[in-house]
Structure formats: C-alpha cells, structure tokens
Amino acid sequence: MNCNAIDNLLSAFLDEELPASQRRLVAEHLDHCVRCSQELNDLRRQDALLAGTLGRRLPVPDLPVALPARSSARTARRGFGGLLGKARLALAGAGVLAASVFGWVATRPPVLHVERVVGTPTLVSSEGPRDLRSGVRLAAGDVLTTEANEKVEVQWPDGSKAVLSPEGEARLLADGRGLRLARGRVWAHVAKGHPGFRVEGPSATAEVLGTQFVVTADATGATLLAVWEGRVKFHNDRGAVVATAWEQTAARRSMAPAPPTGFSPLGPGSLWWMD
Amino acid sequence: MIAEERHLVLQAKAGDSRAFQALTRLYRERVTRLALNMVGQMEDAQDICQEAFLRLHQSLASVDANRPLGPWIYRIATNLCLDLLRRRRVRPKTVDLPEEWESSAPDGSGSPQKQLIAQETHRRVLEAIQELPDKDRTVVTLRYLDELPYSEIAQVMQTSEANVMMRMSRARRKLQEKLKDLYG
Numbered sequence: 001m002n003c004n005a006i007d008n009l010l011s012a013f014l015d016e017e018l019p020a021s022q023r024r025l026v027a028e029h030l031d032h033c034v035r036c037s038q039e040l041n042d043l044r045r046q047d048a049l050l051a052g053t054l055g056r057r058l059p060v061p062d063l064p065v066a067l068p069a070r071s072s073a074r075t076a077r078r079g080f081g082g083l084l085g086k087a088r089l090a091l092a093g094a095g096v097l098a099a100s101v102f103g104w105v106a107t108r109p110p111v112l113h114v115e116r117v118v119g120t121p122t123l124v125s126s127e128g129p130r131d132l133r134s135g136v137r138l139a140a141g142d143v144l145t146t147e148a149n150e151k152v153e154v155q156w157p158d159g160s161k162a163v164l165s166p167e168g169e170a171r172l173l174a175d176g177r178g179l180r181l182a183r184g185r186v187w188a189h190v191a192k193g194h195p196g197f198r199v200e201g202p203s204a205t206a207e208v209l210g211t212q213f214v215v216t217a218d219a220t221g222a223t224l225l226a227v228w229e230g231r232v233k234f235h236n237d238r239g240a241v242v243a244t245a246w247e248q249t250a251a252r253r254s255m256a257p258a259p260p261t262g263f264s265p266l267g268p269g270s271l272w273w274m275d
Numbered sequence: 276m277i278a279e280e281r282h283l284v285l286q287a288k289a290g291d292s293r294a295f296q297a298l299t300r301l302y303r304e305r306v307t308r309l310a311l312n313m314v315g316q317m318e319d320a321q322d323i324c325q326e327a328f329l330r331l332h333q334s335l336a337s338v339d340a341n342r343p344l345g346p347w348i349y350r351i352a353t354n355l356c357l358d359l360l361r362r363r364r365v366r367p368k369t370v371d372l373p374e375e376w377e378s379s380a381p382d383g384s385g386s387p388q389k390q391l392i393a394q395e396t397h398r399r400v401l402e403a404i405q406e407l408p409d410k411d412r413t414v415v416t417l418r419y420l421d422e423l424p425y426s427e428i429a430q431v432m433q434t435s436e437a438n439v440m441m442r443m444s445r446a447r448r449k450l451q452e453k454l455k456d457l458y459g
Contacts (some may be wrong), residue, residue, distance in 0.1 A: 011444035015418070017425045017436075045458035046451060053400040054419035058308045124391045141398075143391060169391075180371075 001025055006036050014043050112138040112154055112172065115161065119150030143171045146184065154179070163187045185216045224250045226263060234260075284340040295335075298344065299328050305345075305420055306352045312416040313356035315405045317371045323359065327352040349420075349431045353413055360409055396457055403453040411446040414439055 006029045012018045013026045030037050114136045121132040124143040132144065132152055144152050146168045153163045154172075164170050168184020179186060189212045212228035225234050226248040234241050234249050239256030243249050247260035280301065286294030306327055310320035330351050331338070338347065404412055410432070417428045425439045432439070 008444055011447050012425070012440045015425070015443070017440065042451060042455070042458075043447060046447060046454065049396075049400060049454065049458050050415070050419050050450070053397050054308075054312050054404070054416060055422075056308075056397075058304050058311065122388070122391075124388075124395055129388055129391065143395065145391060 001029055003033060003036055007039060010036065010040050010043055014040065014047060112156055114138065114152060115155040116153040117151065119147065121146045121150045121152040138172055140172055143169065145169045160190050181215065181217050183217060185214055187214045222250055222252045224248065280344055281340050284338060284344060288335045288338065288340065295332060302348050306348060309349060309352050309416055309420050310356055312401065312404060313412060314359055315401060319359060323352055323355045326355055346427055346430045349417065353431060357409055399457065400454060403450055407446050407449060411442045414442040415446045418443060
C-alpha cells in the first residue's frame with residue numbers, strides 16, 4: 001500500500017475500526033514510513049483535543065422534561081417550531097451564558113476600538129493574551145478581562161460605548177454588534193438611531209429604546225437592570241416590565257421580572273464607569 | 276445499565292411518568308451536548324433536547340424495550356439539529372458555551388489567564404466543528420459524544436459504516452487545517 005491509500009485509513013486505524021487484515025497492512029506500513037507515522041501522531045493529538053472538547057460533560061440542570069398534559073405530535077411540532085423560530089428576545093433556558101449586549105443589525109462588523117483603560121486589562125485574541133491599551137482596535141472574538149480596579153471602555157464608530165467593570169469578562173460578538181458578558185457588569189450608552197439594542201442576560205432581556213443602562217450578571221444567575229436614561233423593556237418568558245430613568249429591576253430564571261423600584265443614582269459606587 | 280434502562284422503558288410505556296423522567300435523566304446531558312456540538316448554541320441545544328424527549332414520549336408505544344434507547348434518541352436529536360441547520364439562513368459564527376464552562380478550565384484548575392486560554396481553545400474547536408458539512412459534523416459529534424463505534428454511528432445516521440469511516444477521515448483532515456496550531 002502506498003502512502004495515499006494509508007492516509008485514508010489512518011483515521012479508522014486510530015479509532016480501531018479497521019478489519020484485522022487492513023489493520024495489519026497499516027501497521028506494517030507505519031513500521032517503516034516516517035511521514036505516515038507523523039500523520040498518525042498528529043491525528044492522535046487532534047483526537048485528544050476533540051475528546052477534551054466534544055466529550056466534555058455539560059452542566060445540565062436536573063429538571064423534569066415539561067410534557068404536555070395530553071400531547072399530540074401536531075401540537076408538539078408546532079411548539080418546537082415556535083421554540084426554535086422565536087427571536088432571541090428571551091433566554092429562558094437554564095445554563096445559558098451570562099448577559100450579551102447586542103447592538104444594531106449591521107451588514108458587516110463595525111471597527112471597534114478601546115477608548116480608555118484603567119489599569120492594564122487583558123485582551124485575549126487569536127494571537128494570545130496581551131495588555132490592553134487605549135486605541136487598540138478590536139476584532140470579533142476578542143475577550144476582554146479586568147482584574148480588581150481595572151476597567152475598559154469600548155467605543156463603536158457611531159459613538160455608542162460600553163464600559164466593562166472591574167473583575168469582568170466580556171467577549172466581542174462575531175458580527176461586532178455587541179458584547180457577551182460572562183461576569184461583572186457592563187454599562188452601555190447607545191447612540192440614538194439604533195433601536196433594537198438589547199442586553200440578553202441569563203434570565204431576562206433588556207430591550208433598549210436609546211438610553212443608558214447597566215446590566216449585571218450576578219453569581220446566582222440573576223440578571224439585574226438599572227436604567228439611567230430613557231425607557232427599557234425588560235422581559236423573559238414569564239413576563240415583562242418597563243423601567244424608566246432611575247428605576248431598577250431584576251429577574252431570575254423561571255420567574256417574571258420584578259416590578260421596577262426607584263434607586264438613588266448617587267449611591268456609593270453607583271457611577272463606577274465614570275471613575 | 277442496560278437492564279435498568281429496559282426496566283425504565285417498560286415502566287414508561289406502561290404510563291409511569293417517573294420512569295420516563297428517569298430515562299430523560301439518563302440521556303439529558305448527552306442529548307444536550309450532542310445538540311450543542313451540532314448547532315453551536317446552548318439555547319437551541321436545550322430546545323432540541325426538550326423536543327427530542329417530547330417525541331420520545333409520544334412514541335413510547337413503538338419503542339422496543341429490548342433495544343438500547345441511545346441510538347433512537349440520538350437519531351431524533353440529530354434529525355432535529357439538521358432540520359434547524361437547514362432552516363437557519365445564516366449560520367452563527369460564534370458558539371455559545373454554557374456559563375459554567377465560561378468560568379472554568381476543563382479540569383477546573385489553572386490561573387485565570389490559563390483558564391481564558393483554555394476557553395478560547397474550547398471555543399475555537401467548537402467553531403471549527405461548526406464549519407464542517409452537516410453530515411461530517413454529525414459523524415464527529417457522535418464519535419466524541421461517548422466514543423460511539425462506527426456501527427452505532429451508522430445506525431443513528433442510517434448509513435453504512437464505510438460512509439461513516441469516509442466522513443470521519445475527511446472531517447479530521449479538515450479540522451487539521453483549522454486546528455493544527457493548537458496541538459502541532
């Protein structure tokens with residue numbers, strides 16, 4: 001057998017899925033072929049990487065499957081179509097990521113840049129980790145992280161901005177339309193003319209009408225909203241509320257958002273993004 | 276495990292809802308992971324898992340308790356994933372990892388920076404998987420779901436083992452182009 005023929009069999013050889021006769025032929029070839037042996041070693045390393053990723057167990061909550069009282073195939077299929085076809089306006093599922101900040105519908109990713117940093121936040125890009133500095137241009141998929149006492153302000157071409165709090169972590173979405181917040185807080189100021197800006201949290205969505213607001217993904221999976229300007233619709237699959245300036249609300253999974261209550265905009269640390 | 280599963284299927288077929296829920300617990304993690312690796316979005320994966328179990332519930336009468344449930348439920352979930360992928364006009368370019376994955380390295384150890392790198396690696400692998408043709412991705416996903424042998428993958432996909440072998444080899448070659456810098 002030549003190398004080309006062996007190459008097609010190496011994957012199944014690795015998986016121990018070849019019949020004995022073919023397995024023996026491949027093994028004999030590998031005994032004297034450095035190139036194919038190297039190829040097999042690469043496949044082994046790839047196999048370990050894929051097993052560690054695709055085989056990694058998911059944190060899935062132990063919740064009963066919701067069954068219809070008297071289900072029929074027709075109603076169930078209709079329900080499924082609704083589930084998958086719905087707009088991403090609510091994150092009802094447990095275990096979904098922390099908040100995402102989405103911007104407007106763009107045909108191509110806008111060029112974002114770091115407007116300001118406090119301390120030396122870290123940027124993890126495809127090139128590896130490095131310190132974040134003012135003026136750095138950001139690409140889709142970049143991850144911003146801040147330690148205690150560090151912050152980073154990201155600016156969009158239209159002047160919209162977002163500030164990531166200390167001890168925060170956010171990733172730029174692939175289409176450049178916002179950030180996905182994994183921990184900490186994001187303060188967002190959306191420029192006028194971009195309706196549809198919204199913040200998706202683990203347990204509710206804040207939908208913005210041109211305003212200033214803060215969304216917090218707390219450690220318990222709750223999503224907290226504080227509105228500084230304008231009006232924000234805050235909703236999940238259990239209900240919706242509208243919060244106006246100087247009102248705050250919160251939502252947990254499987255519970256409707258709480259009625260908005262007033263807060264003092266001048267409380268200690270309330271203007272953290274301006275420090 | 277097989278005997279326990281058979282018992283649960285029989286009980287569920289007889290209308291025991293607790294037995295049905297116990298069956299879902301046996302497969303919930305794997306079905307959700309299968310769907311996440313296929314469609315790349317956690318919320319969609321959870322919807323697909325829920326729908327797969329609904330369909331199982333509706334089809335209990337026709338389920339053969341003497342055969343493993345895995346291939347049946349994986350086939351339903353796989354078909355739901357492929358349906359969704361066909362309906363999507365634009366495939367998401369990013370994957371959504373579960374929250375707990377975002378905040379820890381796979382082994383739960385390491386410095387915050389190492390954890391971030393591990394997350395990035397994880398994300399890159401999943402994004403590379405998302406770029407495979409649907410059926411190649413199905414083969415890879417099923418293989419790494421639980422080290423399923425080619426014969427079971429073929430059963431789930433209703434194809435031949437030779438076809439599984441060919442797709443697996445082709446997918447690995449493509450992944451090598453995209454991921455080699457992570458392990459080369």
